[in-house]
Amino acid sequence: MQRIVVTGGAGFIGSNFVHHVVRETDLFVTVLDKLTYAGNRESLEALPADRVELVVGDIADAELVDGLAASHDAIVHFAAESHNDNSLQGPRPFLDTNIIGTYTLLEAVRKHGTRFHHISTDEVYGDLEFDDPNRFTESTPYNPSSPYSSTKAGSDLLVRAWVRSFGVQATISNCSNNYGPWQHIEKFIPRQITGLIDGIRPRVYGDGRNVRDWIHAEDHSSAVMTILEKGRIGETYLIGADGEKTNKEVVEMLLQLFGRPADDFDHVTDRAGHDLRYAIDSTKLRNELGWTPRFTDFAAGLEDTVQWYRDHEAWWRPKKAEVEAKYAALGQ
Template structure:
């Protein structure tokens, strides 16, 4: 099988590429990635059976040529950091909407199988005391330029399935953590701060709840959907990993041998969603998928060990990231 993976040098995509060639030796992978700051050549370069093409997913000629060669297209490419979307929304429109449209048109022309990677953030948020969880029938209610453009890309896929008979599936996943995640993101930022002797930073009170899943489990679920999912269907991917942000920081500090209260509060970001929670009943019941990392603590220990042993991978991005936070006006609260 020949697989085209867009965004395959980014966090989740790179892990998908690495697990694919490791577990499916008869598969070759072409990675299309714009290699923005959030991607890294070193995440996939040199892997047997992998070709890296630098380019924009909105480049129609390039996308058409690469889709024509593939049997399967898996679309990870996205601008994905909420903070950045609040400062400069246009790249999110360009990549998440225009890029998805460009890809769908190529897939339609060449009649290829397509899987679309999305996020639980398209559903908006839940109240902290709401016992419910997101499922496949939850209405979309995005709250940021990031989540709204991802919601729009999902709707494009659904329209192309209905209008043009595209052979496509969609997955919406909860918050990922694990190896190769950029240090601007919540968990790797805290881990690398502790490594550098800097106190972790927490938005607001830290009561916001996220539903965490190890990236390896996410990607295993994606392959399950590709191989067993029903065309035209959406599947939610989650591992029952709800935890509020202050508890995550305290667990990071504990696992790294620090005082669990040795962190600083910073001014909350605008429109900060309260709680995400995934109901993965359809994925587990229909397709038989189960996560390997059933303990968030175990998955976090695995992730901390990776960042400690791969400093050369993240070091260059660290100072640039912290400068960007300072420029955005991040202020420690007294």
């Protein structure tokens, strides 16, 4: 490979991947991003122009996508509507992007024989009971519980069908919750961090017992690159770093980093259909492809993330008031 397309490459996980690719490989990257509220040009500003090109456009634009598939060796598909709260308020954009957008990309790579890697989420599997000793594996049945996770499940199934029916050269990865630089402040960890910077008491859904399996975005990036280079066509790989924490534990860790009491937060009405627990078993990825995470100390990674948001206030500050106003209108 010499040239790859990264869809959604100006968003949180996509931009982290683009930074990783530029730092660790010689590949030329074309970022295809619609630059909705979740995409930001500034996330790519520090990257060299001779290595990265930004194309502003929609993954559902068949003509645009066809031209990119024809002129590149691979497409890594991060672009997605991904916020559960937004999917509960207005599901339609999730269908347009996650289903129709993925279909459009699949038709383009089918036509041109372009390698395709599809980024998905552990949320397609539904949730686990708190005391369940099991974790999600590649054979776990799909059981999505929100418009977001159901459209991601649908896009995964489209990829599998295009591999089997049309011979598309594709792989899939389902990853646990990411944290790290460049994450939009509507998301759980950056919302809490930026609120704490402003002296706001954190707010936690329900009783805070919901468990998420956290992975640093840099580890996600290295895993995706490993799959792109070594993964078996048609296979799915789960990406995780054994980072299970309750939402309450995460907030308590953040409060400690800010020198505030561990109970200095408020409970708010729980999200509708809120999944209880996610947990990833990444044995297949580790054993078959030899990948291992580097950021295994969640507390240290969280501290680094707090510092990043302190150092990049100009990046997130213009969005803060709007995000908090939206949550306030919902009583959250």
